[in-house]
Structures are given as structure tokens and as C-alpha cells.
Amino acid sequence: MGQKAADIATIGRISAVPAMLKVISDMTGLRFAAVARVTEETWTACAVLDQLEFGLGVGGELDLTTTLCHEIRGSHRSVVIDKASEDPLFCDHHTPRIYQFESYISVPVFRTDGRFFGTICALDPSPAQLRSSTIQSTMESFARVLSLQIEAEENQQRTENDLLEERGTAELREQFIAVLGHDLRNPLFAINFGAERLLRKHPNPTTDPLVRHILTSGRRAAQLVEDVLDFARGRMGSGIPLHLGDCKDLQEALQHVVSEVQSVHPQRLIYADIGDLRGVYGDRNRLAQLLSNLVANAIHHGSHDGPVEVTAHIERGHFNLTVKNPGQIDDQALPRLFQPYSRPTHHTPQAGLGLGLYIVKQIAEAHGGELSVSTTEEQGTVFTFSLPTD
Incomplete structure (x- = not known):
């Protein structure tokens, strides 16, 4: 060479x-x-x-x-x-x-x-x-x-x-x-x-x-x-830093994230079902950042044919957070979805650095939680974050 x-x-x-x-x-x-x-x-x-x-x-x-x-x-x-x-x-x-x-x-x-x-x-x-x-x-x-x-x-x-x-x-x-x-x-x-x-x-x-x-x-x-x-x-480095504690106001923080994204994109429908989240132990700001990045990803890369749906509940000893949007992720894009600078396979300019989902993955792993994604033509794309509360 x-x-x-x-x-x-x-x-x-x-x-x-x-x-x-x-x-x-x-x-x-x-x-x-x-x-x-x-x-x-x-x-x-x-x-x-x-x-x-x-x-x-x-x-x-x-x-x-x-x-x-x-x-x-x-x-x-x-x-x-x-x-x-x-x-x-x-x-x-x-x-x-x-x-x-x-x-x-x-x-x-x-x-x-x-x-x-x-x-x-x-x-x-x-x-x-x-x-x-x-x-x-x-x-x-x-x-x-x-x-x-x-x-x-x-x-x-x-x-x-x-x-x-x-x-x-x-x-x-x-x-x-x-x-x-x-x-x-x-x-x-x-x-x-x-x-x-x-x-x-x-x-x-x-x-x-x-x-x-x-x-x-x-x-x-x-x-x-x-x-x-x-x-x-x-x-x-040593991983994304966390300030762990009892997230007493996590419900309000996630609702604020949804409201903030909705105000920036008033033309898009965002439905939110956020329950009582007392009992979650983690970094409130990082969990809000995780949701913000997932919703922003759904807004920018999902189909505009339907609403973005956010749910957050504590069920069976787990804090479960999901973000669903219409549209299906290409099979070729799935393996590198959480890699840095990953982009959709089209030439439409997009805001940001392409780090959103990578940071989501890092926040999930730093909390010891599980992050998954499912995508089908019938159900659309669903990102799920699950964190034990017990």
C-alpha cells in the first residue's frame, strides 16, 4: 500500500x-x-x-x-x-x-x-x-x-x-x-x-x-x-456515565419528552400511554434521552402514514418502554441498526450524526436492560426497552 x-x-x-x-x-x-x-x-x-x-x-x-x-x-x-x-x-x-x-x-x-x-x-x-x-x-x-x-x-x-x-x-x-x-x-x-x-x-x-x-x-x-x-x-472510554437513583418523577420526564417532540413536529401524531413509573431505579435523564432518541428516530425514519405510539409501564417486575411506528426496516439495515453513523438506505438528507440508536443501545446496556426491535409489514417497527425493577 x-x-x-x-x-x-x-x-x-x-x-x-x-x-x-x-x-x-x-x-x-x-x-x-x-x-x-x-x-x-x-x-x-x-x-x-x-x-x-x-x-x-x-x-x-x-x-x-x-x-x-x-x-x-x-x-x-x-x-x-x-x-x-x-x-x-x-x-x-x-x-x-x-x-x-x-x-x-x-x-x-x-x-x-x-x-x-x-x-x-x-x-x-x-x-x-x-x-x-x-x-x-x-x-x-x-x-x-x-x-x-x-x-x-x-x-x-x-x-x-x-x-x-x-x-x-x-x-x-x-x-x-x-x-x-x-x-x-x-x-x-x-x-x-x-x-x-x-x-x-x-x-x-x-x-x-x-x-x-x-x-x-x-x-x-x-x-x-x-x-x-x-x-x-x-x-x-469507560461507557456512558450514569447517575443512578430512584426515578420518582420518571413519568413526568417521559411525558415531557413526548410533548417536546410533538411541539417540534406538530404535523405528526404521537400517542402516549405512560403509566405510574414509581419504583424504577436508574438514571432519569438518560432514560428520557433514550426515549427522545427512539421517538426522533421514528419521526425521521418511520412512515408518515400513521401515528408514533409510545407506551411505558411497570409490569411483572419490569419497566417496559416501547416506541412503535408504521413502516418496516429493510432486512439489510437491521444488522447495523445500532452501529454508529448508520443511515437508512436512501439519499434524503437527515439531521444529526447518525448516533441516535447507537446511544440508545449504550444507555440500555449501561442500565443492564434489554433493547430489542421487531419489524413486520403488518405491525410496523417496534423498539422495546425492558429493565428489571425488582
């Missing part, structure tokens, strides 16, 4: 990369994002999120001299452009004209020994306010995470059965969680807090819609980061 193919394969094995690109796109609105391997002679795409039909896939190459990454390789500095046609440094530059973009951001990725690897970059034909946001620091945090993951992946490939190397990989995985938690949560909190303060302390009819949009996007990005953290804990 050549070095280029090896670099592509390494990035392809790092399961957090698609989540990184999705978070970047959601935070900025830029519809093309990529991880590129940049050498003295070549620019090669190792991972791509393309919502622009840019036409560049994994393994695709660009003429290095036509890219800004060529300059970043020399300067080792990030490049951020809000509107190329009005930018004093780039309004006459050949790269924006060749690739027809207005907004652009690219940050360097270094190996852990300091060698230049490539870039994480994103662009869009429309302008975007990037300089005034925290996206540069966020992407630079991603670059540090990616550097650690490249090192961990290559070490694991070389010495998979070596105990000392496995300990080193585990340490890098813990660093991955720590970097995400510190470097991403803090700027997102600042964005959301600032937007909330503007709405409360400085209301302005002209700018309030934009501030609300910023707040909504910030909250969504924060939730995406939480999903990535849950994925990292479940896949690479």
Missing part, C-alpha cells in the same frame, strides 16, 4: 472524523468540509462532507498550486475568509475564483512529532461570519484531536497485540474525550450564554431573529457535541 492510500485508510478508520465534519458544517453553515493530506506535491481528500455537489470524493486530488492549503503548508497558519470578493488579501487571489467560494476556513493538522500532515477545511459559495465566531479555535481543537487519533490509529495497526501500545492508545483516547469536553463545550457555552443575554438585556426587533437563530444553532451544535462525547465514552 502506497503512503497516500495508507493516509486515506488511516483517516477512514477514525470513526470520529465524520462527526467532526458534521459539527463544522452545522456550526458554520459551510456546505463542503474535508480532511486533506497535503504534501509538497499533492492535495488529496481523505474524508469529505459534500452538501454542495462539489464533486470531490475520498481519494480525489486537486492541483496543489490552486489551493490555499499549499500556502498553509508553508506558513503553518490558519486561513479564515468571511467574503472572499471583499477580502483585501484574497479578493484578487486565484483560489476563490477557481473554486467559486466566498467563505472559507482551513486549519493545519500536524503529526504529534510536529510534522505537517494536512488541513481540515470548509467552504461555501455564500459568505459567512467566521472571523467573529469561535469556529477557528474549535477547528484547531479538532486538528489536535485528529493528530492524536492518527497517532493512535497507526500505533494500533502496527502493534495491535502489544499491551504497552494498547495502554498508550487508551491514554490518547482519554485525551480525545478531554479535548472535546474542554475545547468545544466552553466556546459553545459562551455563544449560547451571549445570545441569551442579548435577547434578555438588549432586545432589538431588527436583530432578535438573527440572535434567536444563533441561539438555536448553538444549542444544536452543543447537542451534537454531547452526542459525540457519548459516542466517545461508549466506543472508546
Whole structure:
């Protein structure tokens, strides 16, 4: 295997990369994002999120001299452009004209020994306010995470059965969680807090819609980061953490979840039969998250021909939670249904990272419960979670 193919394969094995690109796109609105391997002679795409039909896939190459990454390789500095046609440094530059973009951001990725690897970059034909946001620091945090993951992946490939190397990989995985938690949560909190303060302390009819949009996007990005953290804990760490206790108000929490999803999707019918759930021992918030992910999955991927039905009762010493929706899951999709980044077999764009059912499975297993799914043409699709109460 050549070095280029090896670099592509390494990035392809790092399961957090698609989540990184999705978070970047959601935070900025830029519809093309990529991880590129940049050498003295070549620019090669190792991972791509393309919502622009840019036409560049994994393994695709660009003429290095036509890219800004060529300059970043020399300067080792990030490049951020809000509107190329009005930018004093780039309004006459050949790269924006060749690739027809207005907004652009690219940050360097270094190996852990300091060698230049490539870039994480994103662009869009429309302008975007990037300089005034925290996206540069966020992407630079991603670059540090990616550097650690490249090192961990290559070490694991070389010495998979070596105990000392496995300990080193585990340490890098813990660093991955720590970097995400510190470097991403803090700027997102600042964005959301600032937007909330503007709405409360400085209301302005002209700018309030934009501030609300910023707040909504910030909250969504924060939730995406939480999903990535849950994925990292479940896949690479010590499992999804639980705060176990007597769930006295679990009934109200699950009813709130149903009401919240119903308010976001008023056109869909959601029927809920939630009984007295006193006696359940578990993590109330995680169980509510489990239901929220199941209902969201039913809304987004189930048939629209009928209602989503939620039931939750304590029966014969077990807490049983079911979510039923019309429609049948394809037989080919069933084996990978609870795997991360699993998608339905169609090309309709979907929100989120494809981690919902994976996180549901992790929450169920962390509680010691059982999660199952049945799907038939007559009965539709039914997800069932069962947890002993005795």
C-alpha cells in the first residue's frame, strides 16, 4: 500500500472524523468540509462532507498550486475568509475564483512529532461570519484531536497485540474525550450564554431573529457535541456515565419528552400511554434521552402514514418502554441498526450524526436492560426497552 492510500485508510478508520465534519458544517453553515493530506506535491481528500455537489470524493486530488492549503503548508497558519470578493488579501487571489467560494476556513493538522500532515477545511459559495465566531479555535481543537487519533490509529495497526501500545492508545483516547469536553463545550457555552443575554438585556426587533437563530444553532451544535462525547465514552472510554437513583418523577420526564417532540413536529401524531413509573431505579435523564432518541428516530425514519405510539409501564417486575411506528426496516439495515453513523438506505438528507440508536443501545446496556426491535409489514417497527425493577 502506497503512503497516500495508507493516509486515506488511516483517516477512514477514525470513526470520529465524520462527526467532526458534521459539527463544522452545522456550526458554520459551510456546505463542503474535508480532511486533506497535503504534501509538497499533492492535495488529496481523505474524508469529505459534500452538501454542495462539489464533486470531490475520498481519494480525489486537486492541483496543489490552486489551493490555499499549499500556502498553509508553508506558513503553518490558519486561513479564515468571511467574503472572499471583499477580502483585501484574497479578493484578487486565484483560489476563490477557481473554486467559486466566498467563505472559507482551513486549519493545519500536524503529526504529534510536529510534522505537517494536512488541513481540515470548509467552504461555501455564500459568505459567512467566521472571523467573529469561535469556529477557528474549535477547528484547531479538532486538528489536535485528529493528530492524536492518527497517532493512535497507526500505533494500533502496527502493534495491535502489544499491551504497552494498547495502554498508550487508551491514554490518547482519554485525551480525545478531554479535548472535546474542554475545547468545544466552553466556546459553545459562551455563544449560547451571549445570545441569551442579548435577547434578555438588549432586545432589538431588527436583530432578535438573527440572535434567536444563533441561539438555536448553538444549542444544536452543543447537542451534537454531547452526542459525540457519548459516542466517545461508549466506543472508546469507560461507557456512558450514569447517575443512578430512584426515578420518582420518571413519568413526568417521559411525558415531557413526548410533548417536546410533538411541539417540534406538530404535523405528526404521537400517542402516549405512560403509566405510574414509581419504583424504577436508574438514571432519569438518560432514560428520557433514550426515549427522545427512539421517538426522533421514528419521526425521521418511520412512515408518515400513521401515528408514533409510545407506551411505558411497570409490569411483572419490569419497566417496559416501547416506541412503535408504521413502516418496516429493510432486512439489510437491521444488522447495523445500532452501529454508529448508520443511515437508512436512501439519499434524503437527515439531521444529526447518525448516533441516535447507537446511544440508545449504550444507555440500555449501561442500565443492564434489554433493547430489542421487531419489524413486520403488518405491525410496523417496534423498539422495546425492558429493565428489571425488582
